[in-house]
Amino acid sequence: MRPTSVYEQIADDLRTKIADGTLQPGAQLPTESELREQYGVSSRSTVRQGLMVLVNEGLIVPKRPKGYFVRRWQPMVYRPQSEFGKRPPEVDIFTHLINSDGSGRSAKQEIEVAIVQPPSAVQERLRTDEADSVALRRRTRFLDDKPYNLNDSYAPLDLVQGSEWMSPADVARGTNLVLAELGHELVQALDEIYIRMPRPEEVRRLDLGPGTPVAEHIVTTFDPDGTPVQVTVNVVPGDRHVIVYERRKPDGAEPQPRIPWGAP
Amino acid sequence: MRPTSVYEQIADDLRTKIADGTLQPGAQLPTESELREQYGVSSRSTVRQGLMVLVNEGLIVPKRPKGYFVRRWQPMVYRPQSEFGKRPPEVDIFTHLINSDGSGRSAKQEIEVAIVQPPSAVQERLRTDEADSVALRRRTRFLDDKPYNLNDSYAPLDLVQGSEWMSPADVARGTNLVLAELGHELVQALDEIYIRMPRPEEVRRLDLGPGTPVAEHIVTTFDPDGTPVQVTVNVVPGDRHVIVYERRKPDGAEPQPRIPWGAP
DNA sequence: AAGTGGTCTAGACCACGCA
DNA sequence: GCGTGGTCTAGACCACTTA
Numbered sequence: 001m002r003p004t005s006v007y008e009q010i011a012d013d014l015r016t017k018i019a020d021g022t023l024q025p026g027a028q029l030p031t032e033s034e035l036r037e038q039y040g041v042s043s044r045s046t047v048r049q050g051l052m053v054l055v056n057e058g059l060i061v062p063k064r065p066k067g068y069f070v071r072r073w074q075p076m077v078y079r080p081q082s083e084f085g086k087r088p089p090e091v092d093i094f095t096h097l098i099n100s101d102g103s104g105r106s107a108k109q110e111i112e113v114a115i116v117q118p119p120s121a122v123q124e125r126l127r128t129d130e131a132d133s134v135a136l137r138r139r140t141r142f143l144d145d146k147p148y149n150l151n152d153s154y155a156p157l158d159l160v161q162g163s164e165w166m167s168p169a170d171v172a173r174g175t176n177l178v179l180a181e182l183g184h185e186l187v188q189a190l191d192e193i194y195i196r197m198p199r200p201e202e203v204r205r206l207d208l209g210p211g212t213p214v215a216e217h218i219v220t221t222f223d224p225d226g227t228p229v230q231v232t233v234n235v236v237p238g239d240r241h242v243i244v245y246e247r248r249k250p251d252g253a254e255p256q257p258r259i260p261w262g263a264p
Numbered sequence: 265m266r267p268t269s270v271y272e273q274i275a276d277d278l279r280t281k282i283a284d285g286t287l288q289p290g291a292q293l294p295t296e297s298e299l300r301e302q303y304g305v306s307s308r309s310t311v312r313q314g315l316m317v318l319v320n321e322g323l324i325v326p327k328r329p330k331g332y333f334v335r336r337w338q339p340m341v342y343r344p345q346s347e348f349g350k351r352p353p354e355v356d357i358f359t360h361l362i363n364s365d366g367s368g369r370s371a372k373q374e375i376e377v378a379i380v381q382p383p384s385a386v387q388e389r390l391r392t393d394e395a396d397s398v399a400l401r402r403r404t405r406f407l408d409d410k411p412y413n414l415n416d417s418y419a420p421l422d423l424v425q426g427s428e429w430m431s432p433a434d435v436a437r438g439t440n441l442v443l444a445e446l447g448h449e450l451v452q453a454l455d456e457i458y459i460r461m462p463r464p465e466e467v468r469r470l471d472l473g474p475g476t477p478v479a480e481h482i483v484t485t486f487d488p489d490g491t492p493v494q495v496t497v498n499v500v501p502g503d504r505h506v507i508v509y510e511r512r513k514p515d516g517a518e519p520q521p522r523i524p525w526g527a528p
Numbered sequence: 529a530a531g532t533g534g535t536c537t538a539g540a541c542c543a544c545g546c547a
Numbered sequence: 548g549c550g551t552g553g554t555c556t557a558g559a560c561c562a563c564t565t566a
Binding site for chain 2: 190
């Protein structure tokens with residue numbers, strides 16, 4: 001018998017109801033006043049404290065002035081490997097990936113290009129000097145006009161300057177092909193995935209709800225010489241993505257499965 | 265000039281100091297009373313509300329009765345691909361991976377074995393019937409006696425019953441090899457990575473601090489016939505892991521890079 | 529206009545862990 | 548014991564959105 005606090009009780013009860021389906025995604029929770037009565041709590045703060053637990057777990061979201069609602073969760077597939085896959089060269093890779101899944105969704109991206117001092121994480125991976133500026137191609141991707149992910153690519157300035165890589169417009173055949181034409185085919189990649197809570201700027205740019213963690217997916221790509229050519233930092237919201245990889249044993253069969261199931 | 269609330273100001277100021285290094289990892293923050301004075305706030309709750317923002321972002325952690333401290337973050341490399349890599353058959357794969365990195369850390373795991381009704385996510389991936397029970401091999405992995413990750417493997421009951429797969433002890437040559445000996449070599453895998461906040465049970469089992477998101481890494485492995493043989497659900501805390509994949513273009517060179525850098 | 533949640537006040541008592 | 552944060556009370560006024 002360990003006496004757990006009142007606000008934890010409230011949080012636990014509601015969490016259970018969400019987990020077992022008593023409260024379905026999209027359903028409205030009792031209001032703060034109703035919960036105060038139900039649990040015989042005399043102060044609003046205590047009830048609020050319980051609700052905040054669930055808000056920070058990403059399970060519910062307050063919609064003023066209606067009340068609290070169970071959050072919906074609809075992750076889309078995010079495939080780092082598609083970069084190296086076969087694709088028609090006519091369209092941008094992001095647009096292609098979306099349009100080819102038959103869902104009829106609208107995909108677009110905002111592109112900015114700049115010359116910047118890279119963050120130290122990028123500088124280390126690109127193996128540039130501390131003082132060196134690098135080229136930045138920053139993309140914010142939208143699906144049905146909702147932000148989908150952030151995609152910042154960095155490349156050595158002398159390598160891409162003047163090329164189409166630095167054009168602030170969709171590059172139909174893909175920027176990787178541009179790099180190949182410049183003599184640096186991308187043949188190898190190292191993916192790192194960090195799991196963390198978003199920074200305020202990411203919350204703003206991605207319009208993230210509270211309690212939504214993100215994956216920071218850093219791709220370092222190499223040319224045949226083993227020289228890092230490009231570092232891409234992707235920020236992908238947890239509530240809208242499943243990251244998917246297919247693997248096979250060396251000399252194994254071709255991969256075949258598409259994902260025929262939903263979220264866990 | 266948009267007037268932002270007081271608690272947000274407090275959170276923003278402290279967050280900035282953490283980001284720019286004014287407050288280093290491990291450093292102590294001002295106490296609630298001190299912050300109340302600094303910001304001319306007359307109520308404790310307001311200060312606490314600001315601090316809670318950072319707690320839920322995983323940036324700080326309260327240590328009663330000392331105060332709040334900036335959190336440390338030391339992710340270790342987590343490599344899903346090592347499963348298919350070469351390794352000496354004498355030791356368990358987890359132990360091997362740890363011991364082979366020259367860090368001299370202690371690795372151990374607690375193993376439980378059971379026969380259970382699988383969660384629906386597992387049932388769908390294993391393509392078993394709703395009524396079917398399956399075998400569960402549940403491992404909790406520790407590094408230097410601190411929980412590292414959770415690893416629940418499921419397999420069809422008729423396939424593994426009576427085999428070493430269901431032994432609640434380390435299997436030196438690896439359970440994948442056991443499955444191969446049973447006629448189901450694992451040659452192909454599908455990795456799915458979901459990013460979310462942990463469930464209370466995971467917080468308990470992994471001893472997670474507040475504001476620590478997790479990755480749920482689900483591996484479905486297939487035999488040469490394309491039959492799913494095993495589904496493994498890994499829960500890996502974001503504050504202790506970087507997930508790493510190496511990729512190369514089909515017919516490209518062998519991967520070579522080890523990670524020579526720290527977290528972003 | 530009404531009702532919701534968002535912010536803040538001004539206290540109270542308690543639990544914990546260190547000195 | 549002392550100071551820290553953890554919990555809870557009993558209010559107040561405000562901001563927002565929809566009916």
